[in-house]
Amino acid sequence: MTQDQNLISAQELQVIAEKVLTNVGFGIDDARLIGQVLVWADLRGHESHGVARLLRYREFVLRGDMNPQAKPHVTLDLGALIQIDSERASGPVAMKIGVENALRGARKCGAAWVLVGQTTHTGPIGYYVDMIAREGMIGMAFAAGTPLMAYHGTAGATLSTSPFAIGVPMQGEAPFVLDMATSNAAHGKIRVAERHGRAIPEGWALTAQGEPTTNAAEAKIMMPLGGPKGSGLALAFEMICSIGTSVPILQNALTQKSSPHIQNAAICAIDVGQLRPIDGYKTSISELGALIKAQPRAKDVEDLLIPGERAHRTWVERMESGVPISPKILAQLKAVMG
Numbered sequence: 001m002t003q004d005q006n007l008i009s010a011q012e013l014q015v016i017a018e019k020v021l022t023n024v025g026f027g028i029d030d031a032r033l034i035g036q037v038l039v040w041a042d043l044r045g046h047e048s049h050g051v052a053r054l055l056r057y058r059e060f061v062l063r064g065d066m067n068p069q070a071k072p073h074v075t076l077d078l079g080a081l082i083q084i085d086s087e088r089a090s091g092p093v094a095m096k097i098g099v100e101n102a103l104r105g106a107r108k109c110g111a112a113w114v115l116v117g118q119t120t121h122t123g124p125i126g127y128y129v130d131m132i133a134r135e136g137m138i139g140m141a142f143a144a145g146t147p148l149m150a151y152h153g154t155a156g157a158t159l160s161t162s163p164f165a166i167g168v169p170m171q172g173e174a175p176f177v178l179d180m181a182t183s184n185a186a187h188g189k190i191r192v193a194e195r196h197g198r199a200i201p202e203g204w205a206l207t208a209q210g211e212p213t214t215n216a217a218e219a220k221i222m223m224p225l226g227g228p229k230g231s232g233l234a235l236a237f238e239m240i241c242s243i244g245t246s247v248p249i250l251q252n253a254l255t256q257k258s259s260p261h262i263q264n265a266a267i268c269a270i271d272v273g274q275l276r277p278i279d280g281y282k283t284s285i286s287e288l289g290a291l292i293k294a295q296p297r298a299k300d301v302e303d304l305l306i307p308g309e310r311a312h313r314t315w316v317e318r319m320e321s322g323v324p325i326s327p328k329i330l331a332q333l334k335a336v337m338g
Contacts, residue, residue, distance in 0.1 A: 007322030023338030025068035041124040044311035048188025080109040091122035102269035117245030126179030129167030133175035139167040143265040149222035155210030177308030183222035
């Protein structure tokens with residue numbers, strides 16, 4: 001927490017989120033769900049995907065990109081292969097329906113693949129694989145969206161930063177959750193740095209003119225993680241999520257030179273309990289994590305962490321002490337609560 005931040009309880013943030021969202025047309029159930037997803041991100045230390053996003057969600061609704069009254073529905077159900085038309089619903093609303101169908105399909109078929117078309121900002125994609133892992137299954141999810149990142153070797157916005165997450169059940173409170181963007185840093189992290197007037201590391205972004213920058217305010221184009229590796233993943237996710245659902249994003253954006261905000265996503269659930277007893281699997285996963293953490297540490301490394309462990313520690317701490325939020329963001333949110 002920095003000196004320019006306030007501590008707000010998760011409960012108060014939830015109330016603020018629900019009021020902001022219902023004020024722009026969301027029903028209370030959808031507003032409650034979206035709030036829970038965004039507050040979850042803040043509790044885990046992912047400010048870039050937390051309640052500050054409400055201001056963008058409100059903007060998406062007001063300009064017609066996000067439909068607060070959407071009713072996502074299944075258009076194809078083959079048991080293990082399911083497709084959902086989201087009708088431009090908010091990401092959390094569409095993705096929760098996607099998760100529910102993935103779990104249903106996996107219980108029936110052992111594994112299920114769900115394509116979620118025509119949604120909007122998914123929120124913290126780790127939330128959905130966490131849901132799946134807590135049901136005793138392996139979860140995977142990724143998304144494609146509008147161009148924010150350079151394809152390796154280009155100097156312009158060509159690809160989405162396409163987040164990717166894997167959740168694996170473990171013994172104890174928190175599952176393994178790997179949640180990452182295909183860019184060197186999530187776009188939201190750069191906007192957080194801009195709000196706080198902080199510089200960003202070299203290699204994170206380019207200016208609108210395609211020049212490298214460490215000035216967050218000038219950063220407009222994200223750089224791919226690992227060069228061709230990150231851009232290759234993002235391109236693959238577009239092929240699977242967008243072209244697979246007949247809702248192409250990048251082709252339209254790159255030919256028309258503009259694009260409304262839209263995302264497509266894919267969710268996979270694997271019922272590992274049908275392969276072996278789930279308690280034994282979870283114990284083996286936890287034992288593997290313990291072995292990794294017991295290895296000799298590199299110089300200056302205080303602790304070895306399993307993906308999701310740091311975020312869970314932060315969640316526990318913030319549930320007790322509160323979530324840090326900038327007074328500016330808090331004032332902006334309260335101004336649009338209605």
